[in-house]
Amino acid sequence: MYAKELFISGSDTDFADAAPIFRAYLASPAANEPANAALAKKAALVLLHTARITDDFPLILKFSLDDMLTTPSAEACMEIGEWFFEKKQFDTAILWFYHAAFEAESILNARSSGNLPLARLSDSYRALAEISRGQKTDAEISAYLNAASDYLAQSEAWELPEE
Numbered sequence: 706m707y708a709k710e711l712f713i714s715g716s717d718t719d720f721a722d723a724a725p726i727f728r729a730y731l732a733s734p735a736a737n738e739p740a741n742a743a744l745a746k747k748a749a750l751v752l753l754h755t756a757r758i759t760d761d762f763p764l765i766l767k768f769s770l771d772d773m774l775t776t777p778s779a780e781a782c783m784e785i786g787e788w789f790f791e792k793k794q795f796d797t798a799i800l801w802f803y804h805a806a807f808e809a810e811s812i813l814n815a816r817s818s819g820n821l822p823l824a825r826l827s828d829s830y831r832a833l834a835e836i837s838r839g840q841k842t843d844a845e846i847s848a849y850l851n852a853a854s855d856y857l858a859q860s861e862a863w864e865l866p867e868e
Contacts (some may be wrong), residue, residue, distance in 0.1 A: 708747040712780060712814040717758045722866045724755045747813060750780045757784050779809040779818035786825060795833040801809075802826045806823065815865055823860035 708727070727748040730736055734746040742829035749768045760868055765788055771780035785803030805822035814821075830853035834846045841849075 708751050711751055712754070712817070717805045720751065720755045723751060726830070727751045742775075743812075746775065746778070750778060750784075750813060753781060753784050757788050762791060777809045778813075779805040779811040779822070780813050782809050783817050783822055783825070786822065786829075790825065790829060790832075793832075793836070795829045795836070799826060799829045799833070802829060819865070820863040823856050823863060827855075827860060829855035830856065831854075840846045 707723065711723055721782070730748050731752070732744060735741055736748065749771055753765065753768035753772065756762075756768060765784070769781055769785050772778055782801050786798045786805060788797035789795075790799060792808035802822040802825045805818055806826065809818060811818040830849045834849035835852065837846055837849065
């Protein structure tokens with residue numbers, strides 16, 4: 706429940722403060738029991754987010770690859786997309802945000818497979834259009850901007866699924 710609350714409303718400071726708790730859990734024997742696999746995955750997602758906000762690439766790689774070994778979560782896809790967006794690698798960020806929106810399921814925050822990746826797809830296409838000016842044709846830039854508008858509209862129209 707704590708991990709879910711962090712992903713719904715936690716600040717970067719909240720994640721940093723919580724990280725030792727989740728690290729301790731993952732280091733415990735209980736985290737390796739098959740019955741606790743879902744809890745361990747959620748703990749690892751908290752640490753993946755913490756690694757991204759501190760730009761700790763080895764831990765980003767570790768926790769994202771661990772997530773991909775099972776059914777990929779939308780939260781992990783979002784974290785990977787955010788890392789690539791921060792590095793201004795918008796074309797790769799687009800792949801991960803698309804995966805979060807359309808191919809992965811949320812396990813902590815339903816918005817991680819809904820309006821959040823759709824909005825970030827819009828941001829990524831808009832940023833790609835900006836950095837492509839003078840390098841791409843007007844038609845290609847227009848296609849990026851159209852995609853940005855389409856994804857923004859989808860994000861704004863998205864509704865939280867009923868439970």
